[in-house]
Amino acid sequence: MSIAHSFRVLTxxxxxxxxxxxxxxxxxxxxxxxxxxxxxPFAMERLPYYNLDLDQPGSEPDVVLEWRNRVTAADAVLIATPEYNGSLPAVLKNAIDWATRPPGQHVFAGKVVTVMSSGGGGGGAKALGYLNGVLPFFGNTAVTEPAIELKKGAEFLQADGGCSDPSVEPSVRDRLANLLAALEAR
Ligand SMILES: Cc1cc2nc3c(=O)[nH]c(=O)nc-3n(C[C@H](O)[C@H](O)[C@H](O)COP(=O)(O)O)c2cc1C
Incomplete structure (x- = not known):
């Protein structure tokens, strides 16, 4: 039986x-x-480093056009990211840079965006703070509750979603419920 999805979420x-x-x-x-x-999901590591010489109308790399089309087709963007040196990992910053050019007519505007982090000792708070601070500038609505800032998450959370902390799954479920509510309210 097929499920009728109402909203597309790029992860x-x-x-x-x-x-x-x-x-x-x-x-x-x-x-x-x-x-x-x-x-x-979209695998951001497929993108080249941002370079305005590559970002010329009609001659952008195919993977950049694919990325921008995927962002355009999405209603929302869900990001899970660690914090690297008090900021974003380069692969994520690079993908955002590609999605937010050219200024004033880029494809990232108008998306509902929700960000969570499994970080080091600080739980990724600086990466989350940076993103949630800059999203309104890009024209995004940010869904931030409940907070998901896992301190040393790699010690109890596996890549397949196995997790020895029972509080994580309910938080993610509630966050997605809030994301859906924000999408339905638009
Ligand atoms: C280059 C690098 C820089 C890091 N810088 C920070 C940092 O500034 N703050 C922090 O809380 N954790 C930092 N960490 C730790 C990661 O956030 C942590 O290992 C995280 O759980 C890794 O996520 P992953 O399990 O999804 O790979 C850093 C890790 C690396 C590799």
Whole structure:
């Protein structure tokens, strides 16, 4: 039986390692998502580094056009990312840079965006703070509750979504319910 999804959610993982706990957060999200949300991943590491010489109308790399089309087709973006040196991992910053050019007519505007983090000792708070601070500038609505800032998440969360902390799955479920509510309210 096919499920009628109402909203498309692009999912992005800021960690490239196979055993990533942030990949685990996305695996949990896939498991508990309301039926109205269709979660679809994009592998950001396929993108070249942002370069305005490449970003010329009509001659952008195919993968950049694919990325921008995927963002355009999505109603929402779900990001799970670690914090690297008090900021974003380069692969995530690079993908955002591609999605937010050219200024004033880029494809990232108008998306509902929700960000969660499995970080180090700080739970990824600086990465979350940066993203949630800059999203309104890009024209996005940010869904931030309940907070999901896992301190040393890699110690208890596996990439397949296995997790020894019983509070994580309910938080992800509630966050996706809030994401759906924000999408329905638009
Ligand atoms: C280059 C690098 C820089 C890091 N910088 C920070 C940091 O500034 N703050 C923090 O809380 N954790 C930091 N960490 C730790 C990661 O956030 C942590 O290992 C995280 O759980 C990794 O996510 P993953 O399991 O999805 O790979 C850093 C890790 C790396 C590899």
């Amino acid at each position: 992005l993982c800021g960690s490239l390692r196979n055993a990533s706990s942030n990949r685990g957060l996305l695996a949990i999200a896939q498991r508990v998502a309301p039926p109205a949300l269709l979660l679809e």
